[in-house]
Amino acid sequence: MRLKTSKIMAESKIHFYPKEPLIALVGNPNSGKTSLFNLLTGGKQKVANYAGVTVERKEGKLDLGDRTLRILDLPGVYSLYPRSLDEQITCNVLQGRAIGEKKPDLVLCVLDATNLRRNLRLVLAVKRMGIPCVVVVNMMDLAQKRGIQIDLSQLEQELNLPIVDSIGNQSNGDFALREKLKAINLSKISADQQFSKDEDEQPYTVEADNVVVQGILHRMGLDKILPDPISDRLDRTLLHPVFGPVILVAVLFFIFQAVFSWAELPMSLIEKSTDWVSQYILESMPAHWIRSLIVYGVIAGLGGVLVFLPQILILFFFILILEESGYLPRAAYLLDRIMGSVGLSGRSFIPLLSSFACAIPGIMATRTITNARDRIVTILIAPLMTCSARLPVYALLIGAFIPARQIGFGIELQGLVLFILYIAGIVGAMCVAWILKKLTSSKKAFHPLMMELPSYHLPSVKNVAIGLWQRTIVFLHRVGGTILVLTIALWFLASYPSPPEGAIGPAIEYSFAGVLGKALAVIFAPIGFNWEISIALVPGLAAREVVVSSLGTVYALAGQANNSAEALTPLLQQGWSLATALSLLAWFVFAPQCLSTIAVVKRETGGYKIPLIMLTYLFTLAYLAAFITYRIATHYGLA
Amino acid sequence: MRLDQLNNHLTKRVKSVHTFPAAPEITHQLAEIGFIPGEQVTVLRRNLFGGDPMMVRIGLSTFAIRKQEAELIEVEDLENHG
Numbered sequence: 185m186r187l188k189t190s191k192i193m194a195e196s197k198i199h200f201y202p203k204e205p206l207i208a209l210v211g212n213p214n215s216g217k218t219s220l221f222n223l224l225t226g227g228k229q230k231v232a233n234y235a236g237v238t239v240e241r242k243e244g245k246l247d248l249g250d251r252t253l254r255i256l257d258l259p260g261v262y263s264l265y266p267r268s269l270d271e272q273i274t275c276n277v278l279q280g281r282a283i284g285e286k287k288p289d290l291v292l293c294v295l296d297a298t299n300l301r302r303n304l305r306l307v308l309a310v311k312r313m314g315i316p317c318v319v320v321v322n323m324m325d326l327a328q329k330r331g332i333q334i335d336l337s338q339l340e341q342e343l344n345l346p347i348v349d350s351i352g353n354q355s356n357g358d359f360a361l362r363e364k365l366k367a368i369n370l371s372k373i374s375a376d377q378q379f380s381k382d383e384d385e386q387p388y389t390v391e392a393d394n395v396v397v398q399g400i401l402h403r404m405g406l407d408k409i410l411p412d413p414i415s416d417r418l419d420r421t422l423l424h425p426v427f428g429p430v431i432l433v434a435v436l437f438f439i440f441q442a443v444f445s446w447a448e449l450p451m452s453l454i455e456k457s458t459d460w461v462s463q464y465i466l467e468s469m470p471a472h473w474i475r476s477l478i479v480y481g482v483i484a485g486l487g488g489v490l491v492f493l494p495q496i497l498i499l500f501f502f503i504l505i506l507e508e509s510g511y512l513p514r515a516a517y518l519l520d521r522i523m524g525s526v527g528l529s530g531r532s533f534i535p536l537l538s539s540f541a542c543a544i545p546g547i548m549a550t551r552t553i554t555n556a557r558d559r560i561v562t563i564l565i566a567p568l569m570t571c572s573a574r575l576p577v578y579a580l581l582i583g584a585f586i587p588a589r590q591i592g593f594g595i596e597l598q599g600l601v602l603f604i605l606y607i608a609g610i611v612g613a614m615c616v617a618w619i620l621k622k623l624t625s626s627k628k629a630f631h632p633l634m635m636e637l638p639s640y641h642l643p644s645v646k647n648v649a650i651g652l653w654q655r656t657i658v659f660l661h662r663v664g665g666t667i668l669v670l671t672i673a674l675w676f677l678a679s680y681p682s683p684p685e686g687a688i689g690p691a692i693e694y695s696f697a698g699v700l701g702k703a704l705a706v707i708f709a710p711i712g713f714n715w716e717i718s719i720a721l722v723p724g725l726a727a728r729e730v731v732v733s734s735l736g737t738v739y740a741l742a743g744q745a746n747n748s749a750e751a752l753t754p755l756l757q758q759g760w761s762l763a764t765a766l767s768l769l770a771w772f773v774f775a776p777q778c779l780s781t782i783a784v785v786k787r788e789t790g791g792y793k794i795p796l797i798m799l800t801y802l803f804t805l806a807y808l809a810a811f812i813t814y815r816i817a818t819h820y821g822l823a
Numbered sequence: 824m825r826l827d828q829l830n831n832h833l834t835k836r837v838k839s840v841h842t843f844p845a846a847p848e849i850t851h852q853l854a855e856i857g858f859i860p861g862e863q864v865t866v867l868r869r870n871l872f873g874g875d876p877m878m879v880r881i882g883l884s885t886f887a888i889r890k891q892e893a894e895l896i897e898v899e900d901l902e903n904h905g
Binding site for chain 2: 262263265267298299301302390391394398415416419423424425426429513516517518520521524530554629630631632633634635636637638
């Protein structure tokens, strides 16, 4: 009896929601919900031209002048039958079953004007749920460009729902929608208008809905098929069975070349200014521990990371352009044969691709994968995609140890090595997926692709600029937050305790960090890591770039006897063998994850099992790869 | 004829979608993206090796699907249907 009461108590827990009316954006994937959301709320959620960018519900506020509405951006769905975790989120919200959120007062059903056929089926499904609904015909500009004339008032009559048009990526493109929302009295709408469910509750079929939609389109004169001629023409070249893959490789190659060649000037500017600042402080401040902290801790550490901002921005510039244009799902199409042969479904492609920015959004994006096994495999291999935090480490080592020279065919060696490192991660991931396929997959498994190839869009300068700006902010936050704190902590650990009287050798060797580094070096000696690297790897668990700042601090402190702030690169060139540098590069292809990734994996998989498996296998692979690299390099006399 | 046997650039009509015993939800997913009896379908191109995956126009949408999915889709001539 008591048990029962407490169960009821738990179930009847009262939620308090903000008093503003709640509006939910619902629509097919890639129909421009997030663009519209950003326009309505002034938000800056990530948008791109492929299905499945939004995998969570995102909330924003819409200011209508006299009142404020809450707006939810939801993952795109093709129907209201949820099959994957992200679609589940949308369906739960619409049914009022989402935890911590009430049933929406109004649904904005966002349609892609260039593909009413498929989008209208979803409208019928939403209408059936009985929630008040306004239909937003988005991307009207594209439809007009393609000669698709939509008579909105006729559509209004056909659907018996209020309809507005919008252009999600134009600054005033939400005008009609705002006016409509101002005109609707949300508290009245649910009482007045009977959006009641069909009484007979017939189980509907997609086929039956399709007949209704075909009827509407026929009466509106929109049942002719008008494909996008520009996209079709572009695809003839870009997806050509032979030229397509060649172009893809060329594009990727060009990007990695640009990461090095375009960044030279801004990087040397940042380097020169940090040098100047530290020289200035060294000359103007008395020798004091604070001076040491500023010059050898903060400037040597942070400056060492900051210098890689241009390269990160160049990489993201290209990623943003590829995302916006609609080329990314096409790259998935071209590479699908590889994915399929290692037992991955096409849905794994976008999560893996997102992991090149950071494994965390990549792991979140696995929610779009329907099959539970495929989802776990994708989560496990996502960290092998080279995240942007690894770029500073690669760039530092390549800059120091790989000569910048042309090797013919317009190929430059540094860019080539970077390209190879990225490829090594991908090949490693495919091998792991293949092994997991042999271990876990059954013969009867079905790995669908079903990936929409959207029309090409010209990337918008504004979206690319916002994307780059956000990247810069994220990076500077990391530099000013995590990296700063860890750098200062490392400076203290590397400076104290002071060496005993009459000690020989650099002071750092007697400090906590020095002692710890030497202990760790026992483990890492077989793969060629010295104690300086070993100690830098520890704070690197928090964020990869910290390895670079830590090396900066450790080497600056070790060399402070000569009272100068030397750049890190020449110090590494003197101190390390090529074998050690190559071994560290190999280590970082597989390096165990940063702590935040582990935390996200635990949250997304609901336990410690998967994160533990991930840590173990990555550590083993990293050690093996570094060991083999070091031994081979030593054998060829590079030690 | 099944969709995977259809030559490139020929427009046919979806006749029916078979069920894959181990994954019955696939039929439904295919219906959601437009593989519904009566819809027009064209294979636009195939990848070089083994023709997998293939790029398909279904209704107004363009999708990349694998051979495994295409094998479930039965197509017929446009004239067969009124």
